[in-house]
Amino acid sequence: MSSTEPRSRKEALLEPDWIIAMQEELAEFERNMVWKFVAKPKGHTIVGTQWVYKNELDESGVVIRNNACLVAKGYSQLERVDYDETYAPVARMEAICIFFAYKTYKNIKVHQMDVKSAFLNGELHEEVYL
Template sequence: MQEELVEFERNSVWQLIPKPKGHTIVGTRWVYKNKLDESGSVVRNKDMIVAKGYSQLEGINYDETYALMARMEAILIFLAYAAHKNVKVHQMDIKGAFLNGELKEEVYL
């Protein structure tokens, strides 16, 4: 958890401020997962802090949801296309990935 928070600070993706009055706060929670090797042994315990998107209100950015994880269907389509075009594909693991978008509104977590 400490590594995740250090990455937030290093990438300047958040700012700790007092709770503002009159603004909706989107809750967060920690999600934990064990990273396994080929034999099924636990290699590393992973964690990620995520926003509770289900707390959104209909009519206020309700249909705008984003995920950092790729769906298996998207990966399979990508690999099939790469095989069809005879393109070499390399795999790598990203330790800290952040969406790089400009928000028009203020968001409080």
């Protein structure tokens, strides 16, 4: 595993481990059928994308996985033109605290898991062009 997080796509493309991480991310998009290539439509704003590179570490700080995420540059949208609201499917700390209090009260065993590409399960009600 590459221990250095690249600062750009150009740097990432020099490391085989990061290329694999990017390929895995794109394969998830394809597997989940969340996008398709189309001609640039007239009159629609195109939202740019950017790669974000992070090392996943174990509890002792050793790199266990290179993680590459292709993210939309939502900040390039214009209010009242391109979007109504932004949303990220993450739990609020209050909800987590309530969950753990209930788990303790009911003596329920809890397991943690990392859901890769969880954001791909959200539904959009409009077309977005990247």
